[in-house]
Amino acid sequence: MKKIATILLTLLLVFSLVACNQTGLLPVDGHDDPIDNNENPDDPNPISTIDNLDIYYLNDTHGALSASGNQIGLPNIGNLVLTKKEENPDETLFLTGGDILQGNILSNYYDGASTIDLLNDMQLDAFVLGNHEFDWGLETVTKYFRDDVASDVKADFPLLGANVFYDGTTDRPEGVDAYTVIEKGDVKVGVIGVVGEGLENSIATAMVDPYYFDDPGYWTSYYAHYLRTEEDVDIVIAISHGDSNGYNNEVANLTGDYYVDVIFNGHSHQNYIDSVYRNSQTCYIVQSGANGEYVGHVKFDINNKEVTNVSARNLTASTESLLQSANQALQLKLDTYSQSIEALLNETIITAGEYMSKYDLTDFMAKIMRIETNAAIAFHNYGGTRTDLDYHQDITVATLYEIFPFDNVIKTVYLTGREIEDYISSNDGVGYDTEISNFNDDTLYLVATNDYVFDKEYNPFIYGQDIVDTGILLRDLMNEVLTEMSATYDYFYIDNDIQ
Numbered sequence: 001m002k003k004i005a006t007i008l009l010t011l012l013l014v015f016s017l018v019a020c021n022q023t024g025l026l027p028v029d030g031h032d033d034p035i036d037n038n039e040n041p042d043d044p045n046p047i048s049t050i051d052n053l054d055i056y057y058l059n060d061t062h063g064a065l066s067a068s069g070n071q072i073g074l075p076n077i078g079n080l081v082l083t084k085k086e087e088n089p090d091e092t093l094f095l096t097g098g099d100i101l102q103g104n105i106l107s108n109y110y111d112g113a114s115t116i117d118l119l120n121d122m123q124l125d126a127f128v129l130g131n132h133e134f135d136w137g138l139e140t141v142t143k144y145f146r147d148d149v150a151s152d153v154k155a156d157f158p159l160l161g162a163n164v165f166y167d168g169t170t171d172r173p174e175g176v177d178a179y180t181v182i183e184k185g186d187v188k189v190g191v192i193g194v195v196g197e198g199l200e201n202s203i204a205t206a207m208v209d210p211y212y213f214d215d216p217g218y219w220t221s222y223y224a225h226y227l228r229t230e231e232d233v234d235i236v237i238a239i240s241h242g243d244s245n246g247y248n249n250e251v252a253n254l255t256g257d258y259y260v261d262v263i264f265n266g267h268s269h270q271n272y273i274d275s276v277y278r279n280s281q282t283c284y285i286v287q288s289g290a291n292g293e294y295v296g297h298v299k300f301d302i303n304n305k306e307v308t309n310v311s312a313r314n315l316t317a318s319t320e321s322l323l324q325s326a327n328q329a330l331q332l333k334l335d336t337y338s339q340s341i342e343a344l345l346n347e348t349i350i351t352a353g354e355y356m357s358k359y360d361l362t363d364f365m366a367k368i369m370r371i372e373t374n375a376a377i378a379f380h381n382y383g384g385t386r387t388d389l390d391y392h393q394d395i396t397v398a399t400l401y402e403i404f405p406f407d408n409v410i411k412t413v414y415l416t417g418r419e420i421e422d423y424i425s426s427n428d429g430v431g432y433d434t435e436i437s438n439f440n441d442d443t444l445y446l447v448a449t450n451d452y453v454f455d456k457e458y459n460p461f462i463y464g465q466d467i468v469d470t471g472i473l474l475r476d477l478m479n480e481v482l483t484e485m486s487a488t489y490d491y492f493y494i495d496n497d498i499q
Contacts, residue, residue, distance in 0.1 A: 048090045050185035050302055053235065055093045056081050057288055057296030059266035060130070062103025062405070063115060064291040065334055067326070072292045072317050074115075075326035075334055078122040080295065080315075082330075083322055085123055090185040094123060097266040098130020098195070098241030101141065103291075103386065105344060105401035106337060111136060113153040114337045116144050120156045121330055126180050128193030129161040130241040130266060131202040135406055138211065142175030149175075160193025160239070163219040167212050179223050181231050187305050189235045190227035192220050196242015196267055204408070205455035216240055217250040221258050228257045234305045236260045243268035243287065252276035252283040261307055262286070262298050273312045284312040295323065344397040349482045352393045353491030358385040359431065361403060364494050365474060367433040368481050369448045371498055372472065373412050376445035377420060377434035381453050384408060384474075395482060395492065404475045408450035413464035417441050423460055450474060 058077065067073030084092045096119070101112035119127070133141045143149040145159045162178035165171060172178065182189045194216035200208045220238045227233045238251050238260045251260050253276065262284050269290035276283045288296035294314040301309040317323040338345060356364075362385040370378035387402050389395070415423075417439030424432065430453060439445060444465065451469070454461040461467075482492060484499045 048185040050091050050187050052088075052091050053093065053184060053187065053189070053300040053302060054084060054088065054091055055095060055237070055262070055296075055298040055300075056084070057095050057097065057264050057286060057298070058100070058292065059097035059241070059264070059288055059296075060099040060269055060290035061096075061115075061292045062099055062132070062290065063101055063107025063112075064104050065106045065115060065118065066338070070291075070293045070316075072295065072323050073326065073334075074118045074122065074292065075328075075330035076317065076323050077292060077295055078118070078330040079325055079327040080320060080322040081122050082327055093125050093182065093184070093189065095125055095191065095237070095239060095264065096127050097193075097239045097264050097287075098128050099132040099266060099290075100127065100130070102132040102135045103402070103405040105341065105398040106334070108401055108405060109341055109344070110337065111140050113144070113151070114334075116155050117153050117337075118330060118333060120153075121333065124157045125182055126191045126193065126239075127155065127157055127159050128239045128241055128266075129159065129164060129176065129195050131195065131199040134203045134207045134211075137207055138173055142173060145175035160191065161195055162192055162223055163194045163214040163216045165212055165214060167210055170214075173211065178219070179227060181227065181233060187235065187302060188231065188233040189237065190224075190231060190233035191237045191239065192223045192227070193239045194220055194241070196240055196244055197247070199242065199267065201456075204406075204452045205457070206451070216242065216244075217247050220247075220251050220260065221254055224251075224254060224260050225258045228259070234302075235300065235307060237262055237264070239264040239266075241266040243270065248274070248285050249276060252285065253278055255279065261300070262310065262312070264296065271314055273314065275312075281307070282310055284310055286312050286314070288314050295320070346396060346398075348394040348396055349400075349479065350395055350486040350489070350492045352389040352391065352395060353493045355391045356389040356494060358382065358388050358403070360494055361385050361389065362431040363433060365404070365478065366431050368477055368498060369410055369450075369474070370433050372477055373410060373448040373470065374446065375412060375448040376436055376439075377432055378448040379423075379430045379432045379453060380450060380474075381430045383429065384450060384452060389492075397479060400475050400478055404478060406452065406474075408452050408474050410448055410470045410472045410474065410477070411451050411454040411461070412446055412448045412466075412468045412470065413454070413461050414444040414466050415447050415460055415464045417443050417445060419460045419464070420445060420447065427459075 064071045065074050081094045107115045143151045144155045158177050158180045161176045179192045195213045224236045243265050265287035270287050271289040274285040286296045288294040298312045300307050362382050366378045366380040418441040420439050
């Protein structure tokens with residue numbers, strides 16, 4: 001009897017399945033249940049089938065939040081991005097490629113919080129680490145991305161650095177992810193972020209010592225494969241805060257489940273659209289200048305979730321009308337940040353009496369460092385001075401942030417005359433100031449430089465005698481010298497007497 005009952009139950013189940021299939025309640029020919037189909041008119045949130053994907057991209061803005069000269073400004077860039085996101089929410093992405101926060105008083109004064117706040121309002125989708133995100137200590141930036149660290153501003157987007165690890169481990173710093181997956185309609189987009197190989201040398205040693213940057217090509221290919229095989233993404237985007245032909249060619253030529261659709265670069269402040277042709281498809285490589293003077297734009301044509309065509313360009317305010325005016329909500333928020341530090345932005349310390357290049361200003365910084373510390377010679381690296389002074393330009397505290405954006409301090413040490421001469425002859429990346437024409441080989445001399453130069457292991461300073469960290473911030477020293485100078489002189493000249 002049990003056997004007969006089992007047979008009858010099985011037959012009843014089979015007849016039920018057939019009946020359900022005929023009424024469309026079960027998958028037919030491998031297709032999804034019609035009541036879950038995106039075309040169901042009763043579905044309140046249908047998943048759209050997208051035909052295009054527009055990606056807007058920034059790198060190396062260095063805190064340039066306001067429109068100025070060729071700098072478009074975030075409110076204007078936001079006008080473009082937010083307009084496109086409102087018009088085509090399922091077909092628009094906004095990404096950044098590193099060195100976004102550090103370099104201008106409107107960002108530096110707030111430790112980058114003002115920039116993060118504006119990027120939230122601009123609906124940024126992913127933020128990739130650059131070397132200058134380490135300048136204040138990485139923890140200053142990651143606090144915006146961590147729930148366990150207090151901060152008035154929290155990022156609404158992920159922080160990416162797939163090849164950034166704690167030294168001696170394969171553990172990423174808290175708050176840093178390898179990738180993100182973004183769903184746009186029926187298309188899944190994977191974004192991988194890496195820091196360029198060897199960029200540890202572009203960071204003050206004390207700030208980067210806890211970390212190392214592993215091979216960016218390896219980690220890009222690793223996660224491209226993972227995204228395609230485990231996350232089932234349709235498009236893979238690689239963002240490298242670096243400008244390496246080796247990396248670009250390696251990644252552009254990945255195939256199969258390792259395939260990358262587009263590469264974005266940063267770090268070198270170049271404006272270019274390069275390409276590698278592979279498998280009947282072009283892989284574009286895009287870098288979009290610096291300081292917000294360009295906005296990268298990559299457009300994918302898509303058919304049945306597959307990319308059929310790609311185009312790329314760099315936009316400016318002269319080529320894109322939406323960049324010619326500001327989003328008013330963003331401008332209002334930026335104005336609020338500006339008003340809080342109005343005196344620093346607008347009060348003139350002194351006016352430049354002549355044009356001074358950043359090389360002139362580097363030598364002048366070495367001079368005032370030497371005088372301040374009573375050193376025999378002082379050094380300042382040209383890379384630590386970021387812009388020139390124009391003829392009759394009013395110098396404010398904000399100007400000093402633009403010229404000397406890094407929070408470098410003065411360190412002193414005693415070196416022999418031979419060590420000093422060897423350093424001078426072997427290094428063309430620094431300016432120096434001294435009143436000594438000939439250094440005696442075996443005599444010890446007091447030397448001053450900034451901590452970025454001082455702490456590099458390939459420089460002689462860390463091996464000298466009686467090391468002193470003065471704690472004197474270079475930018476503050478310049479401010480003090482110019483303020484004192486303004487009491488005697490109407491204009492700032494390199495040759496003015498220094499009190």
